[in-house]
Every structure is written in structure tokens, then in C-alpha cells.
Amino acid sequence: MAKMKATIWHNPACGTSRKTLAILESLSGVELTVVEYLKTPPTAEKLAQLYRDAGIMPQQGLRLRGTDAVERGLSEAGDAAVLAAMVADPILIERPLVETDKGVRLCRPQDKVLEIL
Numbered sequence: 001m002a003k004m005k006a007t008i009w010h011n012p013a014c015g016t017s018r019k020t021l022a023i024l025e026s027l028s029g030v031e032l033t034v035v036e037y038l039k040t041p042p043t044a045e046k047l048a049q050l051y052r053d054a055g056i057m058p059q060q061g062l063r064l065r066g067t068d069a070v071e072r073g074l075s076e077a078g079d080a081a082v083l084a085a086m087v088a089d090p091i092l093i094e095r096p097l098v099e100t101d102k103g104v105r106l107c108r109p110q111d112k113v114l115e116i117l
Contacts, residue, residue, distance in 0.1 A: 003031040004117070009042065009050075009097040010034050017096040019110040024098070027117065037097075041090035044083040050097055053104040058082040061106055063094040 006024055011017045024032050035042070042050070051058050058079045062069050069075060069092055074082055086092045096107050102116040 003029055004101050005033070006030045006098060006100045006117075007033040007035060009037040009093065009095060011038060011095045012036065014095050016108055016110050020096045020098060020107040020113050023110060023113055030100075030117070037093055037095070038090050041087055041093070044080075044087050047083050047086055047093070048079070050099060050104050053099070054097070054106055056106065058086070061094050061097070062086075063092055067092055 008017075008021055008024060010021055021034065024030055047058065047061070051061050054061075059075060059077070059082055062074055062082060064070060064075065069085075072085065074085055074092070077085075094106060094108070096110075098105055098107050098113050098116065100116045105112045105116050107113045
């Protein structure tokens with residue numbers, strides 16, 4: 001049986017991201033790719049696809065805690081402006097995002113990853 005491919009957009013400094021990664025690493029049937037998105041941010045097109053596949057708007061993928069997203073008006077901004085800000089300043093991307101063959105989830109709490117495994 002082929003292994004399920006999974007990609008996590010990970011921040012090692014984030015507890016929820018580490019817990020989600022641990023769930024993925026504990027599964028033998030998963031071929032895992034870890035992207036440290038602060039070092040290697042996704043493109044606006046990739047982010048748009050991830051949020052579309054997760055069934056959420058880019059604004060719902062904005063990290064508000066510990067960022068200036070609200071002050072910058074991003075919580076009310078259009079999709080293109082939000083995505084452009086995330087690519088320019090990836091700390092604005094709420095984490096962790098996980099993509100598998102079954103879909104995409106913003107894994108907060110980390111157990112949400114189980115929906116796409």
C-alpha cells in the first residue's frame with residue numbers, strides 16, 4: 001500500500017505545531033514533508049489553494065496573536081491583500097497548516113489533523 005503524503009507548514013517554536021508534527025511522525029503510513037514556513041514561505045497561490053481546500057478564507061488563516069495584523073487592518077482586508085502580507089511577512093500565517101491526500105486543515109487544536117489522515 002502506498003504511503004499517504006502529508007506536508008506540514010511548521011514553526012518549531014509553536015507548541016501546537018510541535019504536537020501536530022508529533023502526531024504525524026507517530027504514524028508509519030505517512031510520508032511526511034516538513035516546511036519551516038518562516039524560512040521558506042509558501043507563495044500566495046499556494047496559500048490560496050491551501051485555504052480553499054481547507055474551506056476557510058485567508059482572513060481565517062491570519063495569525064492575530066503576537067502580530068500586528070489587526071493594527072494593519074488585515075482582519076478586514078481582501079483576500080489578495082491578506083495573502084500578499086502573509087508572503088511578505090510569514091509570521092502572519094497561523095500554524096500549523098497540514099495538507100494530505102484527503103484535504104487541508106489548520107490544525108488548531110492539533111487533533112484536527114486526524115480529520116485528514
